[in-house]
Structures are given as structure tokens and as C-alpha cells.
Amino acid sequence: MPADPTLDLDLAAVLDESRRLAASITPASGPWDAIVVGSGAAGGMAAYQLAMAGVKVLVLEAGRMVDHRKEYRTMEWPYASPRRHRLPPDQRAIAAAEYNFLDRPYGNDPAFAKHKKLASYAGNTFTRNWVVDEKQHPTTGTPYSWVRARVLGGKTNFWGRVAIRYGPLQFQAASRDGFDVDWPFGYEELKPYYDKVDVLLGVSGTKEGLDQVPDGIYQRAHKLNCVEVHFRDAVTKLGRRYIPGRAGVTTDGVLGNKYRARCLGRGRCSRGCDIGATFHSPTALIFPARDSGNLTLRPYSVAAEVFLDPATGRAGGVRVIDANTHEVMDFKAKVVVLGAGCLDSTRILLNSKSARHPDGMGNSTGLLGCYLSEHHMGPRGSGFIPTRIGTEPTLDDGRPTGPYIPRFRNVTDKHPDFIRGYHFQGGSASYEFPGHAQDLPGFGKAFKSSVRKYYPAQFAIGGFGEVLPRKENRVALDAEVKDAWGIPVLRFTYRFSDNEIRMARDMADTADEMLRAAGAENIKIDPTMLPPGWSIHEIGTARMGDDPKASVTDRFCRLHDVPNVYMADAAPFVSGGTQNTTWSILAMCWRTMDHLKEDLRTQA
Ligand SMILES: Cc1cc2nc3c(=O)[nH]c(=O)nc-3n(C[C@H](O)[C@H](O)[C@H](O)COP(=O)(O)OP(=O)(O)OC[C@H]3O[C@@H](n4cnc5c(N)ncnc54)[C@H](O)[C@@H]3O)c2cc1C
Ligand code: SF4
Numbered sequence: 001m002p003a004d005p006t007l008d009l010d011l012a013a014v015l016d017e018s019r020r021l022a023a024s025i026t027p028a029s030g031p032w033d034a035i036v037v038g039s040g041a042a043g044g045m046a047a048y049q050l051a052m053a054g055v056k057v058l059v060l061e062a063g064r065m066v067d068h069r070k071e072y073r074t075m076e077w078p079y080a081s082p083r084r085h086r087l088p089p090d091q092r093a094i095a096a097a098e099y100n101f102l103d104r105p106y107g108n109d110p111a112f113a114k115h116k117k118l119a120s121y122a123g124n125t126f127t128r129n130w131v132v133d134e135k136q137h138p139t140t141g142t143p144y145s146w147v148r149a150r151v152l153g154g155k156t157n158f159w160g161r162v163a164i165r166y167g168p169l170q171f172q173a174a175s176r177d178g179f180d181v182d183w184p185f186g187y188e189e190l191k192p193y194y195d196k197v198d199v200l201l202g203v204s205g206t207k208e209g210l211d212q213v214p215d216g217i218y219q220r221a222h223k224l225n226c227v228e229v230h231f232r233d234a235v236t237k238l239g240r241r242y243i244p245g246r247a248g249v250t251t252d253g254v255l256g257n258k259y260r261a262r263c264l265g266r267g268r269c270s271r272g273c274d275i276g277a278t279f280h281s282p283t284a285l286i287f288p289a290r291d292s293g294n295l296t297l298r299p300y301s302v303a304a305e306v307f308l309d310p311a312t313g314r315a316g317g318v319r320v321i322d323a324n325t326h327e328v329m330d331f332k333a334k335v336v337v338l339g340a341g342c343l344d345s346t347r348i349l350l351n352s353k354s355a356r357h358p359d360g361m362g363n364s365t366g367l368l369g370c371y372l373s374e375h376h377m378g379p380r381g382s383g384f385i386p387t388r389i390g391t392e393p394t395l396d397d398g399r400p401t402g403p404y405i406p407r408f409r410n411v412t413d414k415h416p417d418f419i420r421g422y423h424f425q426g427g428s429a430s431y432e433f434p435g436h437a438q439d440l441p442g443f444g445k446a447f448k449s450s451v452r453k454y455y456p457a458q459f460a461i462g463g464f465g466e467v468l469p470r471k472e473n474r475v476a477l478d479a480e481v482k483d484a485w486g487i488p489v490l491r492f493t494y495r496f497s498d499n500e501i502r503m504a505r506d507m508a509d510t511a512d513e514m515l516r517a518a519g520a521e522n523i524k525i526d527p528t529m530l531p532p533g534w535s536i537h538e539i540g541t542a543r544m545g546d547d548p549k550a551s552v553t554d555r556f557c558r559l560h561d562v563p564n565v566y567m568a569d570a571a572p573f574v575s576g577g578t579q580n581t582t583w584s585i586l587a588m589c590w591r592t593m594d595h596l597k598e599d600l601r602t603q604a
Contacts, residue, residue: 004082014066014067014071017065018064021299022298032333033333034050035333038059039339040154041589042569043337043340044284046337046593047059048288049590051290053597057289058331058333059297060318061300063152065151065297068280071129073272074266074268075268075274077432083125088125088128092115093121096121096534107134119132120134121145122147131148137489139492141478143492143532145531146343148341152281152286158270159279161249163247163249165216165583166190168187169411171185173575176410179468197586197590198217200284202248202250202252202254204400210241222399224244226394227456227457231427231514234517249279249401259276259283260275260276262277264398265398266398267399304348305348307352321486335599337567339589342570342573343571346368347487349362363561370471370474371473373467374537375465375578378529379528380460380508380526381515382458382461383515383521384454384458388428390453391456392456396428397431404423407578417505421466421577422507423578424511426462427461428460464535466503467497469540469575473494475492475494508526540572542571544557548560553567556596570588
């Protein structure tokens with residue numbers, strides 16, 4: 001196979017910058033008011049809010065810096081890579097089925113012995129320098145495809161941009177169906193923060209007046225194309241909605257951020273948007289916060305635990321292992337904000353053991369790590385819409401996200417087989433790579449003309465369903481297995497319940513029903529559920545609540561047990577609805593930081 005030019009990325013300068021920065025910041029470089037762990041959506045928003053308010057912040061990021069101009073490779077063609085962006089031969093991404101039959105830790109499996117790096121399913125040419133190596137970052141227990149990115153900005157560097165709000169159906173889910181508990185507050189309390197996030201970061205979409213996905217403050221939306229308009233008209237007759245995607249992308253521009261520009265409609269956003277139209281934490285939050293002069297950013301800083309100040313019983317700071325030198329250092333501050341991602345923040349707390357907190361910090365109830373939830377995915381449907389078969393293709397692949405079918409189950413009705421609900425994402429488009437070609441029969445000239453004929457008419461949707469938050473779905477520390485830095489890894493105990501399995505069946509049935517209603521040809525329905533973790537929307541392992549005996553954090557995401565430790569990511573979320581998580585992490589974090597700022601002000 002010829003050399004792959006898409007792999008030639010010279011990272012020497014950014015690696016050098018990362019090492020230099022890490023070496024220059026020691027515990028003596030302080031003092032800092034607050035330490036923020038992680039720099040993704042949560043850490044980025046926490047650092048931004050604090051630094052812009054004049055709080056002296058130290059951000060501890062386990063990964064390296066990112067060179068957004070070089071590493072966001074928006075302009076490369078698919079044919080530049082002989083493997084069409086699959087990983088090089090000495091690296092390997094785990095496939096869907098493998099998650100289900102391989103014993104963990106995956107990295108120890110002899111099947112992967114010959115591969116230098118083993119990545120999660122999200123590993124490809126563009127993300128391979130960001131996605132962690134399972135051999136260095138193993139996990140144990142039941143199958144879970146835990147996608148992690150250890151680099152400045154975390155997973156926001158290549159997230160899917162679907163930016164939707166939680167609504168009253170999520171916050172008061174328990175009151176509606178009697179399962180588990182409600183959030184300690186309702187949508188109205190978070191709404192002003194969603195509004196502020198929309199304005200600060202930019203989101204495109206349309207106002208639809210739906211309770212299940214409340215409207216935001218939107219910039220120019222991307223329109224439905226004509227296949228999608230046809231599908232929308234068909235499903236409207238079924239009483240369902242099909243609306244333009246809501247994308248965490250600025251289409252009209254945002255004020256006061258020199259790192260960002262408005263969307264040019266090029267469509268390769270998942271490689272990182274080099275002009276900063278997509279929300280990525282570095283360009284949208286971290287770099288502007290650093291420009292305030294109040295933010296110190298230390299890369300290569302693996303937070304191992306939060307340590308106690310024995311005199312006060314409060315957190316004294318964060319113990320860090322330098323990712324390169326393995327030097328152990330204690331960084332001190334008045335408050336600690338954990339934003340390492342739901343599961344890594346939980347792991348840090350579980351590992352923060354002391355005489356006062358023998359089972360980990362914030363774990364006096366034994367609930368830390370419980371109630372792991374996310375979305376189940378897999379059931380999908382596809383077909384060709386006849387009115388467009390054999391017509392000219394349109395230029396559709398410049399959209400940062402596809403359209404959306406909001407939840408329609410258990411909104412006004414009560415489904416006999418399951419509680420809660422699901423949504424679908426997907427649509428039609430003539431993308432630069434004609435994915436449908438792999439499904440069409442034939443070869444040679446006839447095959448090519450068949451690919452062209454069906455290219456403008458293809459249509460596909462896939463579902464995202466709520467996984468019920470259940471106490472028994474949990475993570476704990478594995479006493480035997482450690483990561484490359486000697487920190488105990490997470491052991492998963494996580495299974496889908498009958499509710500999810502019944503809901504997935506209904507997803508496949510309704511996908512079929514809607515494609516039929518739209519008169520689609522060659523309908524294919526795949527009812528297979530993807531492995532746990534596939535949604536990359538993990539939430540709930542440090543759940544919030546007003547009762548310290550039944551929750552880990554209070555309603556402001558502050559540990560009941562140690563009140564100067566805050567959680568900025570989705571760990572405190574009570575339930576996740578069907579919605580993708582990031583916009584809610586950002587809004588919740590802003591709210592939490594407002595509370596923390598007030599705390600710091602009254603302490604001063
Ligand atoms: C391919 C893909 C598509 C996605 N699509 C969508 C979508 O369409 N819509 C949506 O809402 N969400 C989507 N997501 C999920 C979204 O990326 C996450 O919700 C979001 O990034 C979570 O933010 P976070 O800050 O909690 O975690 P992360 O973004 O993962 O950031 C965590 C940061 O903490 C750092 N860290 C971890 N452990 C430590 C430690 N011990 N010490 C120091 N630092 C540490 C990591 O290096 C990382 O930088 C997608 C994700 C992926 C990968
Ligand atoms: S379509 Fe817009 S958001 Fe996506 S890469 Fe292009 S400019 Fe960036």
C-alpha cells in the first residue's frame with residue numbers, strides 16, 4: 001500500500017510547547033484560587049467562567065496542547081488516504097462486535113498483540129492522535145466502549161455537534177412515570193443558562209415550540225433538502241415531527257472571540273473545524289480565558305486524586321502525576337472543580353481515599369459510581385426516496401449536522417411496553433463519499449451508474465434511547481488493574497434492562513413505519529443494539545440531590561461530604577432523556593460556576 005499523506009502530521013512544535021509548559025508550572029508557581037481538572041466542554045466552561053470573573057485558575061489537563069490550525073484537518077479529501085481514513089496497519093480501532101465478545105481489558109487480548117495502539121471505535125486517521133490507547137488506559141468488567149480523548153479540549157475536538165436542550169420531560173421524568181427520582185430543580189432554572197450558552201457559543205436551529213426539545217436562541221439553520229422535505233411531509237401525517245438539526249456551530253458568527261468564524265458549510269466538522277465555527281473547547285473557551293491573564297494551563301497533568309487538608313477537612317488541592325516524567329506533585333487551591341468527564345471525574349474521587357473518606361471522597365453513601373446512564377443506540381433504517389432516484393445530486397454535504405425527529409413516545413401518550421423514549425437523527429445527503437455504494441449489488445459500469453442513480457435519493461435514520469438510571473449500573477475501582485501511571489482503573493458493571501431492549505424493538509419498528517410512510521424503496525431495517533457506551537453520553541455517577549443520604553452532590557454540583565469540591569461535567573446528572581449531553585453540560589457548568597463565584601466572593 002502506498003504511503004498515506006494524511007498521516008504525515010508534524011506535531012513536534014505542539015509536543016515541545018506542551019512539555020515546556022508542563023515543566024514551567026510547578027506547585028510553587030501559584031497561588032491559585034481554583035483548580036479545574038480537564039479542559040473539555042466541562043473544564044473549558046468552568047475555566048472560562050472563573051477566569052473571566054477574575055478568579056485565578058489552574059487548569060490541569062492530562063493530555064497535551066492542541067495545534068488547532070494544523071490538527072483540525074477540515075480540508076483533506078477522503079481519497080488522499082488509501083484507507084479512507086481508517087487507522088494505519090500498526091493501529092487498530094475495536095469494532096462493534098468485538099466489544100461484546102472480547103474479554104477485558106481489551107488491550108491485553110492476544111488478538112491485538114501485534115498492534116502498537118488499540119483505540120476505541122472512534123479512532124480514525126483524524127482522531128488517532130487524540131483518542132486514548134486502550135493498552136495504556138485499560139478498563140475491566142462488563143463490555144463498555146468508553147471513548148476518551150486525552151488532549152486539550154477532550155472529546156469536543158471531534159464531537160458530533162448535535163446541540164439540544166433537556167426539557168421538562170427530563171427534569172420531571174420520575175413524576176411522570178414513577179421511576180426513580182426527579183432532578184432537584186426544573187427546566188425553568190436551567191433555561192437562562194442554556195440561553196447564555198447559545199449566545200456565547202452560537203447554535204444553529206429552528207424554533208419549533210416542542211416541550212421534548214425546548215427552543216433555544218438560534219442562528220441561521222441548515223434547511224432540509226428535498227428528500228427530507230418529502231420525508232417530513234410523510235411523517236407529519238403520522239403525528240411526528242422532523243426538524244432541521246440543531247448544531248453547536250456558529251452560522252452567523254459570535255462576538256468577541258478572535259479564534260472563531262462563522263460556518264462556511266464544508267461539512268467535515270468531525271475532524272475539527274479549522275476556522276472555529278464548530279464549538280471546540282480550546283478555541284471557544286480555553287484560549288479566550290487564557291487571554292484574560294487569569295488562567296494557567298498545565299498540560300500533561302494526570303490528576304490522580306483530590307487530597308484533603310487535614311486541618312480543615314476540606315479539599316487542599318489535586319495530586320498530579322506528570323504524564324511524561326511521572327513526577328508526583330501536589331497543587332493547592334481554595335476550591336477544586338472536577339471536569340475530567342463523568343467517568344474520569346468519578347474515578348478521581350473514588351481514588352481520593354483518606355482516613356475520613358476510606359471509600360473515596362464524596363462516597364459516604366456508597367453511591368459514588370452508581371446510576372451510570374447514557375443512551376442506547378443501534379436500531380436504524382434506510383431506503384431510497386423514489387422522487388429523487390435518477391435525478392441530479394445536490395450539494396448537501398456542507399451541513400454540520402443532519403435533521404432530527406424529536407421524541408414522540410410517552411410525550412402525551414403512554415406506551416404499553418416501556419417508559420421514557422427515544423429520538424432519531426439522520427436524513428439524506430449527497431456526501432463526498434457515497435456510503436450507499438457498499439450496499440448496492442453489481443460491478444463495473446452498471447454498478448457505477450447504479451451508485452449515481454441512487455446517490456441523490458438515499459435516506460437513513462438511527463435512534464438514541466434513554467437508558468434508565470439504575471443503581472446497579474455502576475463503576476468502581478479495580479483493585480488489581482492499573483493504568484500506565486499506576487492509577488487503578490474503572491471496573492464496569494453495566495447492562496441494558498428490559499425497558500431499553502423493548503424500546504429498541506420499537507425504534508426499529510417505527511423506523512420501518514416511517515420509511516414506508518415516505519414510500520421508500522429498498523428499505524433496510526437493522527434492529528441490532530450497539531454495545532453499551534456507544535453513545536458517548538455517559539452521565540450520573542455522582543448524582544445530585546437535596547438529600548445527602550441519597551445523592552453525592554447537592555443541587556449546585558458540590559460534594560455533600562467536601563463542600564469545596566465541585567463537579568462540572570455530567571456526573572451529577574440525574575437522568576439523561578434522549579438528548580445528546582454536551583449543551584446541558586455547558587449550561588449546568590455555567591450555573592455551577594455562578595454558584596462557586598458567589599461562594600468565593602462571600603469567603604473573600
Ligand atoms: C465522535 C463523538 C461524537 C459526539 N457527538 C456528540 C453530539 O453530537 N452531541 C453531544 O452533545 N455530544 C456529543 N459527543 C459527546 C461530547 O463530546 C461530550 O459530551 C463532551 O465532550 C463531554 O465533555 P467533558 O468535558 O465532560 O469531557 P471531555 O470532552 O471528554 O473532556 C475531558 C477532559 O478531561 C481530561 N482528563 C481526563 N482525565 C483526566 C485526569 N485524570 N487528569 C486531568 N485531566 C483529565 C481529558 O484529557 C479531557 O481533555 C460526541 C463525542 C464523540 C467522541
Ligand atoms: S461545515 Fe461549518 S462547522 Fe463544519 S467544518 Fe465547515 S465551516 Fe466548520
